[in-house]
Amino acid sequence: MPAATEFSADFSAALEDLLSWARRLAPPGDLSLASTTLLARLARDGGSGVSALAAAEGVSQPAMSQMVARLERDGLVARTAHPQDGRALVVVLTDAGRELVGARRAARAAALADLLDASPVGDAEALAAATPALLRLAQAATSRRRELAHA
Numbered sequence: 001m002p003a004a005t006e007f008s009a010d011f012s013a014a015l016e017d018l019l020s021w022a023r024r025l026a027p028p029g030d031l032s033l034a035s036t037t038l039l040a041r042l043a044r045d046g047g048s049g050v051s052a053l054a055a056a057e058g059v060s061q062p063a064m065s066q067m068v069a070r071l072e073r074d075g076l077v078a079r080t081a082h083p084q085d086g087r088a089l090v091v092v093l094t095d096a097g098r099e100l101v102g103a104r105r106a107a108r109a110a111a112l113a114d115l116l117d118a119s120p121v122g123d124a125e126a127l128a129a130a131t132p133a134l135l136r137l138a139q140a141a142t143s144r145r146r147e148l149a150h151a
Contacts, residue, residue, distance in 0.1 A: 022108055034059070035067060036104065039076060039093065043101045047080065047090035056145070076100060 023033060031039070038057060042048070048056070054064035068091050071077040076097035082088035093101070116124040 025108055025111055026104070035071060038064075038067060038071070039097055039101050042077065042091065042093045043098065047092035049082070049088060049090055053091060071097070 026036070030036075034057070038053065041053070041056065050064050050068055051061050053068070054061045057064065059067075068077060068079070072079065075094055077091050078094050079089040080092055082090050116127070
């Protein structure tokens, strides 16, 4: 197996290309990348306060407040009482927000399936075999990001 530094540049470039491709799948006039990233975070991690979301996304608290207000106006998120501290509010996905995240993921999965169907023999199997390692890598990245946000 090659050392991580031997393939990380190519792997990084491939990830950048795939992420760019996936972003372009969004319908024109759809939500911004920042908004869709926030919705995906809420779907993955659950509700959170505006300040914590701002820190996690690397934006100012006022910018996050504005984004949450737009998403709330659009019916995609709601502010609810914090389960342990009723004085505080947490931002959570609404049913419409969950449906939107699910629909976007399904559209990307279908488009990716089309790419895999057209790929050389064995590539789909190799990627399927690598998926558990990719999921662990994504979890490590999330953990690292959280550590840096709390440092």
